[in-house]
Amino acid sequence: MSIEVIFGQQLRKIREERKLSQEELALRSKLDRTYISLLERGKRRPTLNTIFALAAQLDIAPSEIVRIVETIFRKNS
Amino acid sequence: MSIEVIFGQQLRKIREERKLSQEELALRSKLDRTYISLLERGKRRPTLNTIFALAAQLDIAPSEIVRIVETIFRKNS
């Protein structure tokens, strides 16, 4: 499984746990709603700055998101 | 200080600790040498996939690099 797909799945999971809509997350992180949609479906690869912007609104450390992604990535490869 | 500048400084630090040249790192991570140079000087923002590619050749976890960056980022902001 590719890094961006894993990232997208985890982003969605974390967002839903926070009970935020894509719209809310987009508004708060100053990104576009359709872009959040693309990210969650693994159609885009976020830059480091984008990861920081998202993490800040999800009450999670950027490194923690990356840690989760890398853990899953190692298992599936 | 911006995220990309902090990232660049830490990338350079880690690379030098490994005693790798930009050329070597570029070759191994399948990126361009001039791009490594741009990254280290904070002129580019790496995507998540790029961070994974670099970390893999630096014997460090991607999340660990991000953790270092975010620690410095919090201090300086």
Add this chain to the structure above:
DNA sequence: CTGTAGACTATCGTCGACG
């Protein structure tokens, strides 16, 4: 509330060359 599509701008990342 989310997915998709298309058109668009900005930036990532490559490449060759020079100092």
Add this chain to the structure above:
DNA sequence: GCGTCGACGATAGTCTACA
């Protein structure tokens, strides 16, 4: 071994609109 420059193709990220 590195910084820089210019040109370039690829993709990140925006925006409007519709289902």
